[in-house]
Amino acid sequence: MPIVLIPTPLRRFTKNSSKVLVSGSIVSEVVDNLVLDYPEVQNHLLDSSGCVRQFINIFVDEDDIRNLRQLDTMVNANSTISIVPAIAGGNLKH
Numbered sequence: 188m189p190i191v192l193i194p195t196p197l198r199r200f201t202k203n204s205s206k207v208l209v210s211g212s213i214v215s216e217v218v219d220n221l222v223l224d225y226p227e228v229q230n231h232l233l234d235s236s237g238c239v240r241q242f243i244n245i246f247v248d249e250d251d252i253r254n255l256r257q258l259d260t261m262v263n264a265n266s267t268i269s270i271v272p273a274i275a276g277g278n279l280k281h
Contacts, residue, residue: 200227215258242273
């Protein structure tokens with residue numbers, strides 16, 4: 188079963204787990220099953236239309252799904268899926 192790496196801000200919704208096993212053969216199935224197992228993750232991961240929020244990046248192993256087949260990206264039992272919230276803001280002064 189694929190491993191999903193949970194970012195720190197979402198761990199409070201996964202019983203403080205940093206990694207969870209979630210079934211699925213494509214990313215959308217894994218996301219759907221993650222939400223079924225941990226319903227509170229949904230509002231932070233998906234928008235009102237059920238799409239992954241714009242500021243959430245998802246990687247399968249080392250590859251950004253935006254460069255692959257997006258939610259139709261294949262996963263296997265050995266895949267590691269990383270949920271990475273985008274970081275914004277700050278003021279860089281040199």
